[in-house]
Amino acid sequence: xxxxxxxxxxxxxxxxxxxxxxxxxxxxxxxxxxxxxxxxxxxxxxxxxxxxxxxxxxxxxxxxxxxxxxxxxxxxxxxxxxxxxxxxxxxxxxxxxxxxxxxxxxxxxxxxxxxxxxxxxxxxxxxxxxxxxxxxxxxxxxxxxxxxxxxxxxxxxxxxxxxxxxxxxxxxxxxxxxxxxxxxxxxxxxxxxxxxxxxxxxxxxxx
Amino acid sequence: xxxxxxxxxxxxxxxxxxxxxxxxxxxxxxxxxxxxxxxxxxxxxxxxxxxxxxxxxxxxxxxxxxxxxxxxxxxxxxxxxxxxxxxxxxxxxxxxxxxxxxxxxxxxxxxxxxxxxxxxxxxxxxxxxxxxxxxxxxxxxxxxxxxxxxxxxxxxxxxxxxxxxxxxxxxxxxxxxxxxxxxxxxxxxxxxxxxxxxxxxxxxxxxxxxxxxxxxxxxxxxxxxxxxxxxxxxxxxxxxxxxxxxxxxxxxxxxxxxxxxxxxxxxxxxxxxxxxxxxxxxxxxxxxxxxxxxxxxxxxxxxxxxxxxxxxxxxxxxxxxxxxxxxxxxxxxxxxxxxxxxxxxxxxxxxxxxxxxxxxxxxxxxxxxxxxxxxxxxxxxxxxxxxxxxxxxxxxxxxxxxxxxxxxxxxxxxxxxxxxxxxxxxxxxxxxxxxxxxxxxxxxxxxxxxxxxxxxxxxxxxxxxx
Numbered sequence: 001x002x003x004x005x006x007x008x009x010x011x012x013x014x015x016x017x018x019x020x021x022x023x024x025x026x027x028x029x030x031x032x033x034x035x036x037x038x039x040x041x042x043x044x045x046x047x048x049x050x051x052x053x054x055x056x057x058x059x060x061x062x063x064x065x066x067x068x069x070x071x072x073x074x075x076x077x078x079x080x081x082x083x084x085x086x087x088x089x090x091x092x093x094x095x096x097x098x099x100x101x102x103x104x105x106x107x108x109x110x111x112x113x114x115x116x117x118x119x120x121x122x123x124x125x126x127x128x129x130x131x132x133x134x135x136x137x138x139x140x141x142x143x144x145x146x147x148x149x150x151x152x153x154x155x156x157x158x159x160x161x162x163x164x165x166x167x168x169x170x171x172x173x174x175x176x177x178x179x180x181x182x183x184x185x186x187x188x189x190x191x192x193x194x195x196x197x198x199x200x201x202x203x204x205x206x207x
Numbered sequence: 208x209x210x211x212x213x214x215x216x217x218x219x220x221x222x223x224x225x226x227x228x229x230x231x232x233x234x235x236x237x238x239x240x241x242x243x244x245x246x247x248x249x250x251x252x253x254x255x256x257x258x259x260x261x262x263x264x265x266x267x268x269x270x271x272x273x274x275x276x277x278x279x280x281x282x283x284x285x286x287x288x289x290x291x292x293x294x295x296x297x298x299x300x301x302x303x304x305x306x307x308x309x310x311x312x313x314x315x316x317x318x319x320x321x322x323x324x325x326x327x328x329x330x331x332x333x334x335x336x337x338x339x340x341x342x343x344x345x346x347x348x349x350x351x352x353x354x355x356x357x358x359x360x361x362x363x364x365x366x367x368x369x370x371x372x373x374x375x376x377x378x379x380x381x382x383x384x385x386x387x388x389x390x391x392x393x394x395x396x397x398x399x400x401x402x403x404x405x406x407x408x409x410x411x412x413x414x415x416x417x418x419x420x421x422x423x424x425x426x427x428x429x430x431x432x433x434x435x436x437x438x439x440x441x442x443x444x445x446x447x448x449x450x451x452x453x454x455x456x457x458x459x460x461x462x463x464x465x466x467x468x469x470x471x472x473x474x475x476x477x478x479x480x481x482x483x484x485x486x487x488x489x490x491x492x493x494x495x496x497x498x499x500x501x502x503x504x505x506x507x508x509x510x511x512x513x514x515x516x517x518x519x520x521x522x523x524x525x526x527x528x529x530x531x532x533x534x535x536x537x538x539x540x541x542x543x544x545x546x547x548x549x550x551x552x553x554x555x556x557x558x559x560x561x562x563x564x565x566x567x568x569x570x571x572x573x574x575x576x577x578x579x580x581x582x583x584x585x586x587x588x589x590x591x592x593x594x595x596x597x598x599x600x601x602x603x604x605x606x607x608x609x610x611x612x613x614x615x616x617x618x619x620x621x622x623x624x625x626x627x628x629x630x631x632x633x634x635x636x637x638x639x640x641x642x643x644x645x646x647x648x649x650x651x652x653x654x655x656x657x658x659x660x661x662x663x664x665x666x667x668x669x670x671x672x673x
Contacts (some may be wrong), residue, residue, distance in 0.1 A: 042389075048278040053420070072501055077395035079501040109571070132501075136573055139367060140375035143277035152629060165371060165507045166521050167630030180523055183571040 042173040057202030059194065062127065064066070070143060072132065073199050079140055080189055082199065089172045090126065091121055092147075092158045096171050101178045102185055109184050110135060113204060116188035119171040127192050129201065130174040132161075138184035139165035145172075217540075240428065246453035247460060248434035250668040254328070256467040257321035263468055264314045265420070269473075271307040279359065282403035286361035287497040287602055305483040311353055313475060315512035318346060326460030326590075327612060329599025330433040336591040339346060341423040343588045348419060350584075352412040353512065355404040358396075362396045363504045369396045369404070371507070375520075378574040418626035436600030436668045443667070452668045506629055514626030515619055516580050519645065521630065523576035523639035528671065530643070531575065532564045539564075560569045580643065586649045593649055596656040598664050605659025611648070 016019040024046030025183050029191050058075045065071055070083045076126055097103040105117045115123045138178040143159040153162060153169065161170040190204040214226045228234045239245075278297050280289040293300035320341070326329055331339035358369045366443040373396060377387040392399030411518045431441055440450035454460075461595075484490040493504040509517045523531070539560020543553045567575060594602055601612065625634050 009283060045389045045392055047388055047391075047393055048399065051399060063218040074501060077393065077397060077500055115267060136374075139371060140501065142503070152631065164505045165367075167635075169520070181521065181524060181573060181576070183573050197339070200670060 001193065007112065028031055041197050046115055051129050057200050060199045060201060061161060061197060061198035065127075067126070068145065073201065075131075075189060080201050081132040083128040083171055083172070085120075087126075087127060089145075089159055090120060093171060096158060096175070098170065099177055100175045101180070101183070103135050103175055103184060105175075108185055110187045113188055113190055113205075119173065121175065121185070121188055123191075123193065127199075129188060129199065130186040132186070134163040134168055134182050135161065135184035135186065136168050136180075139163050141168070141170060141186075143170075159197055179190070209211050209297045212583060234646045235478040239425075243455065243457045245428060246449045247432045247456050248437060248450070249459075250434050251432075251460070252358065252435050253547065254320075254324040254435070256464065257317045257324060259464045259468065260317040260471050261314065261321055262312050262420075263471065264317060267310045268314065268412045269413065271303050271310065272413075274303050275307055276409055277666065281359070281402050282499075283361065283401050286359065286401060290360045291472075292564045301323070302375040302479070306654055308490055309475065309478050309483060309485075311356065312485065313478075314349065314485055314511075315353070316646070317350060317471075319512075321396070322346065322587075323616075325433075327601040328433055328435055329437045329596075329601075331591045332433075332437075332594060333591065334597050335427070335433060337589055338423060338426040341419055342543055343584070344421045345416060345423060346587070347584060347599060348412055348416050350513070351497050352408060352416065353510065355408040355412065357510060358404045359408065360494055361401060363496045363498055363502075364491045364494040365623075366396060366498035366501050366505065367507050369400065369508060373400070375580075376578045378577050378622065380443075380570055380574065384572075395583050397500075401491075406589045415604045430648055434601070435600060436602060436665065436669055438664065438666075438668055440668065450655040452670070458502075491569050493566050508627040511589045511623065511627060513596070514624070516583050516626075518622040519637045519642045520576045521626070522635065522642045523572050524635065524639075525572045527642075528567060530577060530639070531579075532567050534643075535560050535563050535567065559620035581643060586646070590649065590652075593652040594656050595653050598661045600664075602669075603664045605661060608656075611655065615648050620629065620649075 042045070055077065058073055060071075060073050060082060062084070065082065067084050067086045068089070070081055072079045072081055080180045087117070103119075105121065106111045106180075121130070122128075134141050141163040144150070144153060144157065144162045145159050147157055147159045150157065152167065153175070159170060161173050161174070163169070163182065168180040168182035170176045170182075170186055171177070174188070176182045176185050189201055191199055191201045192204045194200050209228055212226060214222055218226070225235065229236075240464050275293065277291045278289060278300060280286055289306070295301075297303075304403065308377075325339060325342070325395045352374060354369075358365045373387050373390050376390060377383040379386060388394065390400075391397070392403060431450075434440065434452075438450040443451050445451040449455075478489070484492070491508070491510070493507070494503070508514070511550075530633045542548060542556030542560070544558075546553065548556065598604055598610070601609060622638060622645070625638045625641070628634055
């Protein structure tokens, strides 16, 4: 731009300090006001009351779930997997610890309910209840229950879950393998047994 | 205020009208400043077409976007169906939608080529640093625009792509989970997310883009354009006060650009009519399945234009972290023992690198993957201060620089390819190699750009009249 602005009076001597003080003070007051005015707009981004209310617990009947089968139920919009593991699958969990990132659920980045801190990560050893969302970036891993060599998996695959997004692998207890993008085991949601075959997901006794 | 101008009574009606307007609104000065008398170097080659092409695509996106909003419903229950409604029932709706989806990909095609032009001819160098930085900001805003627009069709790829990217923010320590909740407005990507992404996509980000494009052009017109020789044409002014090696954009570049835009539109129309899906690259096949929050598609990949940065994100595993930590410590040791920095800076650099290394050990690789992805873009902003070569243009750089740039292009394309493939151990190693090269290229540029003997730069631009 070629135009130059010239001030009618130059130099610092012409500054009216009392006016400048008021200008600074009123600008600060304006900035504080703008900050307060921004609060409702930023708050409007957070989860609405309706979204919060939708997080209620879900009841599931698992009497028809056969060994080796999985069902998926929705809780808070997330897939919750319920797998009735076969004795072979449970036995396979034993030798895996050296290959896993956190075999004993010691990490605290995700919440581990007390009853999930064991090798099978479950209340009843055969029934696995986990949130089917990869702890890396939130994809839903696929079932790879068949053992042995197959595409994208190691040749000594012991059965488990495989995340198609970034290749994280989990064993049949939802425990993550070492050196994979996912840092944590699959999360176990708070849950409890209302009877032998009726599960309540989203709530446990302490709540 | 300008004095009132009179035209001769013999002037044409058009001249009288222009004069009437000019006395009330600076129509002629604005036109002449923006284009009519904007003097540009006369040695532009075809690399200089991509700026105007980006403008053309921007206009296509705005116009087709406006018409799409007239039929689209930003509601999780009806979004997918409303897009199919546009495709099947709205008269010519399929054309408008294909123009918009093709425009999104073509926007990135021309912007990547436009940025590459800047890279090889040193257009980011003094005095054009701000033009470059505004351009980088446009690139960033464009990525946000494309990402949020991609959610709107509410297909499987829309849904899971958004899920993955929003979850990136939850990797940030302490504030992460709340931040991603704030972005989604729900515990999972849902109706609230779709609705707000729609608002950002159709009004907020386009306004930001418009402002940034204006700033990009104002900065460019202040310094004048660079050229393939990287010579400052303003150093050699003719008697009329304009650079002797420059010509006014109108009519000279007007005709060039109209020809170039015509060629581009032929390609654009060919894609729209014959290959709007582009084999799954412009419109991914999984996105023709409605979003299902309970089932991730087996093969999930980002849109091609995000693939290189996505590859870098994916390459950061816990093994890669050890390599990155070693790089940080070596950089800190170099700053501390070998550099010419003043002592307090040396101490700060060493302490900082140690702290960073500790943080890299303490916080998950997942978070650093996000940092690497962000850094890949942010690094571009600093390019003007990373390049220490004595000449601007690739034409006069040492020959080995050309191999360096060729390797960079190869690695970038390789990262893009890997980003779209299913993960595998070999691909993971290749992506790690590509990531290290990408950052090495930029962060070691202050040193490597000085190595080798530059060729003499001529006083006048290389130009053969035709």
